[in-house]
Amino acid sequence: MIHRSTVHEVLIAVFQVRAFSDPDSPELAVLLWQRALDPEAGTWSLPGGTLRDDENLATSARRQLAEKVDVRSVAHLEQLSIFSEPDRVPGDRRIASTFLGLVPISTEPTLPGDTTWHPVSALPPMSFDHGTVVAHARHRLVAKLSYTNIGFALAPVEFSISSLREIYGAALGYQVDATNLQRVLSRRGVIEPTGRRAPSGKAGGRPPALFRFADNSIRVTDEFAALRPPQA
Amino acid sequence: MIHRSTVHEVLIAVFQVRAFSDPDSPELAVLLWQRALDPEAGTWSLPGGTLRDDENLATSARRQLAEKVDVRSVAHLEQLSIFSEPDRVPGDRRIASTFLGLVPISTEPTLPGDTTWHPVSALPPMSFDHGTVVAHARHRLVAKLSYTNIGFALAPVEFSISSLREIYGAALGYQVDATNLQRVLSRRGVIEPTGRRAPSGKAGGRPPALFRFADNSIRVTDEFAALRPPQA
DNA sequence: TCAAAAGTGTTATGAGTACACCCATGA
DNA sequence: TCATGGGTGTACTCATAACACTTTTGA
Numbered sequence: 001m002i003h004r005s006t007v008h009e010v011l012i013a014v015f016q017v018r019a020f021s022d023p024d025s026p027e028l029a030v031l032l033w034q035r036a037l038d039p040e041a042g043t044w045s046l047p048g049g050t051l052r053d054d055e056n057l058a059t060s061a062r063r064q065l066a067e068k069v070d071v072r073s074v075a076h077l078e079q080l081s082i083f084s085e086p087d088r089v090p091g092d093r094r095i096a097s098t099f100l101g102l103v104p105i106s107t108e109p110t111l112p113g114d115t116t117w118h119p120v121s122a123l124p125p126m127s128f129d130h131g132t133v134v135a136h137a138r139h140r141l142v143a144k145l146s147y148t149n150i151g152f153a154l155a156p157v158e159f160s161i162s163s164l165r166e167i168y169g170a171a172l173g174y175q176v177d178a179t180n181l182q183r184v185l186s187r188r189g190v191i192e193p194t195g196r197r198a199p200s201g202k203a204g205g206r207p208p209a210l211f212r213f214a215d216n217s218i219r220v221t222d223e224f225a226a227l228r229p230p231q232a
Numbered sequence: 233m234i235h236r237s238t239v240h241e242v243l244i245a246v247f248q249v250r251a252f253s254d255p256d257s258p259e260l261a262v263l264l265w266q267r268a269l270d271p272e273a274g275t276w277s278l279p280g281g282t283l284r285d286d287e288n289l290a291t292s293a294r295r296q297l298a299e300k301v302d303v304r305s306v307a308h309l310e311q312l313s314i315f316s317e318p319d320r321v322p323g324d325r326r327i328a329s330t331f332l333g334l335v336p337i338s339t340e341p342t343l344p345g346d347t348t349w350h351p352v353s354a355l356p357p358m359s360f361d362h363g364t365v366v367a368h369a370r371h372r373l374v375a376k377l378s379y380t381n382i383g384f385a386l387a388p389v390e391f392s393i394s395s396l397r398e399i400y401g402a403a404l405g406y407q408v409d410a411t412n413l414q415r416v417l418s419r420r421g422v423i424e425p426t427g428r429r430a431p432s433g434k435a436g437g438r439p440p441a442l443f444r445f446a447d448n449s450i451r452v453t454d455e456f457a458a459l460r461p462p463q464a
Numbered sequence: 465t466c467a468a469a470a471g472t473g474t475t476a477t478g479a480g481t482a483c484a485c486c487c488a489t490g491a
Numbered sequence: 492t493c494a495t496g497g498g499t500g501t502a503c504t505c506a507t508a509a510c511a512c513t514t515t516t517g518a
Binding site: 004006051053054056079081084086093095097143146168 | 287288313
Binding site for chain 1: 508509514
């Protein structure tokens with residue numbers, strides 16, 4: 001058989017909730033850069049690159065991201081699965097370890113010219129299997145919003161419940177009730193009141209209380225959906 | 233820096249529920265082989281080996297397993313995380329992709345002389361970071377027993393509820409109520425009655441009805457613990 | 465005083481747990 | 492007829508969803 005060399009690469013799906021057309025209904029967006037050169041020139045790719053000898057995967061992911069976005073703005077990063085089909089890209093074999101990264105709303109990191117945010121509901125033509133990676137990452141995010149405090153990595157430091165509702169709605173892909181969101185997250189100790197209030201909006205209305213996330217790293221908050229250990 | 237070559241390896245934590253001391257309370261066991269040579273001669277390792285150029289990770293995992301156990305007995309195989317620390321093993325760098333494998337109870341595949349089942353509650357001295365892999369795999373199994381039908385890969389084709397209760401108890405690490413186990417799995421459509429009955433045991437007693445799993449591949453049965461989409 | 469937005473209260477539902485009680489069988 | 496399990500019925504708890512109602516503000 002033809003001798004092929006194998007390299008290990010890292011690919012990161014970085015998500016942020018952003019306003020596109022309507023500022024009142026923001027959408028989940030993913031960071032992509034457009035390939036200038038073949039193969040697949042013109043298609044859009046996830047940030048990433050080759051693993052170095054002296055770094056582990058998480059370190060590499062942060063280093064690769066630094067080329068596209070201010071890494072300090074990435075509030076959460078976690079491993080997804082590996083894409084290992086021998087022919088997933090042309091040329092040398094590339095085994096891809098994929099990651100999910102999250103950037104809080106309304107941070108605006110400066111981006112290179114080839115790089116922009118795209119709503120996940122309308123992705124441009126994607127390079128290789130990168131569209132599949134985005135789908136996996138979105139699925140993981142939706143699942144973890146239900147049973148962890150991962151929302152901390154999408155929300156600002158302080159927020160009203162209704163703005164948090166917009167963030168969850170955008171990330172999940174369906175509307176959630178603000179009342180119940182507050183109750184669920186409060187009971188689990190995921191969010192807590194700051195005691196401060198925001199000014200009321202342009203059209204008047206009662207000024208909202210401000211909340212914050214209790215932790216700024218991921219924590220499982222509802223481990224057993226069923227088959228819990230006995231209480232006694 | 234010193235030139236190092238990097239290889240990609242696969243490691244599989246294969247679990248089975250087995251009777252050790254007491255046949256009435258089986259335990260979760262993991263398949264290990266003992267290293268005859270250095271490094272770390274005498275310690276116990278997970279089955280696995282180097283990824284080939286022409287295979288993906290899942291294919292490689294099945295091929296590696298074939299050297300230790302009859303692969304047809306492995307009812308479920310899924311990817312866990314990657315261990316990528318540059319110095320996780322001495323010598324050339326080895327990036328390890330880890331897997332969880334499950335073998336149904338009371339199948340007895342023939343094993344090589346260096347290979348045996350060990351209860352996960354009392355692991356022998358483990359090679360490198362293989363103990364951590366076993367812990368991750370166990371954690372994944374426990375989680376998936378709650379929200380998927382993954383029990384199909386641990387149970388025999390037909391079973392009574394009380395024997396299924398023993399299997400779940402061993403895998404989870406805590407006792408479950410047979411009544412509620414039946415109700416939860418039946419409501420979710422995970423198990424179904426076969427219409428047949430088993431003979432009653434040595435000490436008499438009512439003969440149990442036999443059940444089977446409705447599917448023999450993994451399926452998520454309880455996706456949303458909270459924040460479900462609205463019904464309308 | 466009215467509209468708008470936030471926040472509270474209330475009810476309904478459904479999943480899961482715990483446990484008492486009844487059933488079927490062999491000795 | 493009794494011991495030994497298996498199986499059923501039922502009450503309780505609790506998290507969540509749905510939605511009406513009240514409160515607080517600006518115009």
